[in-house]
Amino acid sequence: MQIISTGNKEITIYDIARKLNISPATVSRGLNDHPAVNKETKKKIFSMAKEMGYRSNTFASNLRRQRTNTIGVIVPRLNSNFMSSVIAGMEKVANQAGYNLIISQSLETAKKEATNAQTMFNSRVDGLLVSLAYDTDNIDHFKDFLKKGIPVIFFDRVFNHKQCTGIVIDNIKAAQEVTAHLIGQGCRRIVHITGNLKRNVYADRLKGYKYALTDHNLALDPNLILETNLSVEAGVEAAEKILQMNPLPDGVFAANDACAVSCLQTLKQAGIAIPQDIAFAGFNNDPVSKVVEPNLTTVDYPGSEMGEVAAQNLINHLNGTANINNTNTIILRSELIIRESSLRHPEHI
Amino acid sequence: MQIISTGNKEITIYDIARKLNISPATVSRGLNDHPAVNKETKKKIFSMAKEMGYRSNTFASNLRRQRTNTIGVIVPRLNSNFMSSVIAGMEKVANQAGYNLIISQSLETAKKEATNAQTMFNSRVDGLLVSLAYDTDNIDHFKDFLKKGIPVIFFDRVFNHKQCTGIVIDNIKAAQEVTAHLIGQGCRRIVHITGNLKRNVYADRLKGYKYALTDHNLALDPNLILETNLSVEAGVEAAEKILQMNPLPDGVFAANDACAVSCLQTLKQAGIAIPQDIAFAGFNNDPVSKVVEPNLTTVDYPGSEMGEVAAQNLINHLNGTANINNTNTIILRSELIIRESSLRHPEHI
Incomplete structure (x- = not known):
């Protein structure tokens, strides 16, 4: 076992500064994690301070903080x-x-x-x-x-x-692909069930939906966009709204699977044939997407x-x-x- | 605003002891959360110490601990x-x-x-x-x-x-009810898919299964008890084992829904009719139990x-x-x- 000892003398920032050939002010700032000192220098200061056995309340607390490993x-x-x-x-x-x-x-x-x-x-x-x-x-x-x-x-x-x-993930591109797939399957009136549009994930999926309509020269009908909290209950409510639409939509793209599945099941119970009357897609590839009948088209989210x-x-x-x-x-x-x-x-x- | 002041004098455990008419030793033990002091007395000591403005490192740290609200x-x-x-x-x-x-x-x-x-x-x-x-x-x-x-x-x-x-919950009783229900539906060879028997929940559900067989004068067949990790994959593996049993069992009781659902779906894909050939029950009342077809009998776990x-x-x-x-x-x-x-x-x- 090697013991680095400096006798009785308490190590100061001046000792560390001398060893590293930098100013004592830089050492002090470095030990206090000041933003003006760059990371590499901080690392050198910390490692030298530790090696030399430097102690101060702040340094000790920084060391302690570094050790939570949490x-x-x-x-x-x-x-x-x-x-x-x-x-x-x-x-x-x-x-x-x-x-x-x-x-x-x-x-x-x-x-x-x-x-x-x-x-x-x-x-x-x-x-x-x-x-x-x-x-x-x-x-x-x-x-x-x-x-x-x-x-x-x-x-x-x-x-x-x-x-x-x-x-x-690239939510715009993923939603654009889902929507384009539904259009490719013959859908022309596609409902999009979305979440809170303050959040990038839902705002971007809505954009992807709109861009795909644009790509295929389809008009955007704002009545087909349902803003919800994407819960299981929201899926049931969305199905009830869909059943009152005239004409009925021919596709549904929900921004998550939980909401897609409960919407699909509610429509199925009301006698709607999936996918013949209404084709369905969700998002996330949750296990439930493989349990529902018919199995749900979705986006595998890593x-x-x-x-x-x-x-x-x-x-x-x-x-x-x-x-x-x-x-x-x-x-x-x-x-x-x-x-x-x-x-x-x-x-x- | 009321300020409780004692002038310049630092409060000691003797002051607290006098106020509460108990010994200073009890106050000291109480402030250090010693097990010999009962909770009610500790509460009185803490509250008086706080009111009188008593300070010590230990007390301060206890107060600090009490305040994390986490x-x-x-x-x-x-x-x-x-x-x-x-x-x-x-x-x-x-x-x-x-x-x-x-x-x-x-x-x-x-x-x-x-x-x-x-x-x-x-x-x-x-x-x-x-x-x-x-x-x-x-x-x-x-x-x-x-x-x-x-x-x-x-x-x-x-x-x-x-x-x-x-x-x-009373896992024995709940599992006993599930098994009795399957027996009431005509099942005589019931597979039980269980988890790690070190844990009370799975050991107790297995007991409930056995007790129900006893209640109905049915013999216990150890080959029908499958110990797994109760995952979705375990359900598929259990189904594969079940398909090799001769004669086939006529009931399956799985200790959770996730495993029950994947087992049920695998058997269904192999051409087994549920519940006519094999009746099924799970445990937990997970949302997936209402999505799988046929819907899964289960135990609502609060x-x-x-x-x-x-x-x-x-x-x-x-x-x-x-x-x-x-x-x-x-x-x-x-x-x-x-x-x-x-x-x-x-x-x-």
Whole structure:
């Protein structure tokens, strides 16, 4: 065992500065994680301070903070297969790297999201992974993290801001493909069931729907766009609205599978033939899409991969092997999965 | 505004002892949360110490701990509808009482459960709600909490120990009812798909299955008991085993819905008529039980209520309005839900 000893003399920032050939002011700022000092220099200062046995309250607290090995995760709700897959992906990467996750739900409100952020901050998490609530308008509640240099990465429901890193799929393109597929199956009056349009995922899927109509020279009928909370109940209500439309639509594209399935089942019970009368598509490739009859056409959303990529980028940043500040957006691949609910002309695919 | 002042004099434990007419030793022990001092006296000591402006490191740290208003939740996995419902119930009660939840997954291993417990402890949670991992053999990893008087309540997957409070349903009785119902529908060779028998929930459901056979003078065939991890994949594998049985069984009772549904669908694809050839029942009343065709007979498991009761008991204990140390087990009601998957003789119900 090697013991680095300096006798009785307490190590000062001047000793560290001399060793590294930089100014004592830089050492002091570096130890206090001041933004004016670059990451590489900070790393050198920290590592030298540790080696020489430097002690101060701030340094000790920084060291302590570095050692929690805990990543905070804030999600809207834990009640979807998509979110379970994301968290499973995060756990996989975090476990391998020796990190532990603590998770909380915003329950779709910005207010609780802010409370959760504060709890995570007080729990001294090393970094934060966030998918935003329905009504979040700004990210002021993450400022404490950014000020302290604690990394925050957004996933799925991201904030459009040049200082933030976000991990998403190309929701516009995916929705455009779904809609084009329905049009290819002969649909001309396609209902789109969407969620809160403040969130990128739903706004982008709506855009994709509209762009596909444009691509195929179809007029946009605003009455066919139903804005809901995308719950199972919302699917039943959407079906009731659809049954009152005259003429009936000939396609439904819902922005998630849970809502698509309950809408499909309600229409089926009312005697509508799926896909002959109304062709159906959802989004997410939840297990229920393979249980419903007919099986649901949907978009495979790489939840587990999204969780892995988010956690890996955060951990690489924490370990200094990558810097998320250089990255704005990471786009993952998604895939259209065609099943019987939309297949009127099997020979066409 | 009323200011309680004692001039310049620092308050000591002797001042508190005199005011409460108890010994200074008791005050000191009380402030240090010593088990020899009863809860009521501790409460009086704390409240007087606070009122008189007493300060000490330990007391300050206890006060600080009391103020995190955070409840830790450790669950096996966040990937079931049941667990989402439990957590929704906990959030409802916690929000109303001004508490915030932080959640972590043990991923079914005792090792990670212990790491999570340590993270929660370091995050200074006010109390802990736990559903145990598959392979947890003892609860030594919660001793730090018990030593500090931080309450731990188990739910669903509980530990059989007289010092612990657990919240459960009567799994024996519920499984006995399911099995009796299948027997009433004419089933004589009933497969039971179960989980890890270390856990009370699966061991008890197996007992209920056996007791129902005994009640109806049916012999137990150990080959009909399939021990699995109850996943969707396990359901498919169980179906493959069932198809090789000679003679075929005439009933299947699976210990959860996810596994029941994938087993049912695999048998259906192999040409087995449900419920005519094989009648089916699951457990949990997951949404998928109402999507699969035929709809699945199951047990309504009050997840949301279980979460509410667990959180309420913990918060009442923290607020001093109830003491979980007096309670060993709280049993919630469950209900058999009969649907088409088991209904061979509709006139019989």
